[in-house]
Structure formats: C-alpha cells, structure tokens
Amino acid sequence: MSTVDVEYVSLSACYAQVIWMRTELLDYGYKYNRISMYYDSKSVIAISCNPVQHSKTKHIDIRYHFIKEHVENGTVELYFVGIEYQLADLFTKSLPKERFEYLVHRIGKRCMTPTQLESLTKSSS
Incomplete structure (x- = not known):
C-alpha cells in the first residue's frame, strides 16, 4: 500500500x-x-x-x-x-524547546519551570 x-x-x-x-x-x-x-x-x-x-x-x-x-x-x-499547526506533534515527537512551548501554548496550557511551580505553591498556601 x-x-x-x-x-x-x-x-x-x-x-x-x-x-x-x-x-x-x-x-x-x-x-x-x-x-x-x-x-x-x-x-x-x-x-x-x-x-x-x-x-x-x-x-x-x-x-x-x-x-x-x-x-x-x-x-x-x-x-x-499544515505541519506547523499539528498539535499532535506535542505528544508524538521529540521537539526543540521553542516548538514544544509554542504547541503547549496553542492547546491552551502553560509551560512552567520548577521554580515557577514552587513559587505558586508557596503563594497559594
């Protein structure tokens, strides 16, 4: 085929x-x-x-x-x-950091560093 x-x-x-x-x-x-x-x-x-x-x-x-x-x-x-808007690539391919962050943003999520997560945890408690 x-x-x-x-x-x-x-x-x-x-x-x-x-x-x-x-x-x-x-x-x-x-x-x-x-x-x-x-x-x-x-x-x-x-x-x-x-x-x-x-x-x-x-x-x-x-x-x-x-x-x-x-x-x-x-x-x-x-x-x-087009290939530049393939959101599934986020889950199926290893991507450069910039491409990964772009796709994460496109699906409506945020990409945070461990330091940012820690500061959010401290501020919410």
Missing part, C-alpha cells in the same frame, strides 16, 4: 471512533450534526471528498470507504492543516 492508502485507512478508522464518541455524547444530551476533522494530507482529503471510486483506490477494503458517504451527507467536514 502507498502512504496515501495507509493514511486514508487511518482517517476512516479515526472517523469510526469519532462516530462512536458522538453516539456516546448523544446519551448525555450533546448533539453534533457536523463534525470538523483536520488532516495533514491533501491527497487523503481529496480521495475522501470524491464520491467516485477510482482504479487507484479500488484495492482498499470497502469498509474504509464509508467516510465518503459521511462527507457527501455533510456529517463530517475535512480540513487541511
């Missing part, structure tokens, strides 16, 4: 998990009609948004093509996100 094929299967598997989480949230009264997903491969997004089956993707198991139906129905929207 090519890299695009593997990433397409991965996107479909991810969306299957999102659907499961969506049904669980429905039990608690949260309703999501449209789900936005961000991906870093324009080729995978193009395959997912094209309802026509091409010869280059016919070898992919049919169970992974359900995402095309959901894109067509509008229950999922796929957006491209």
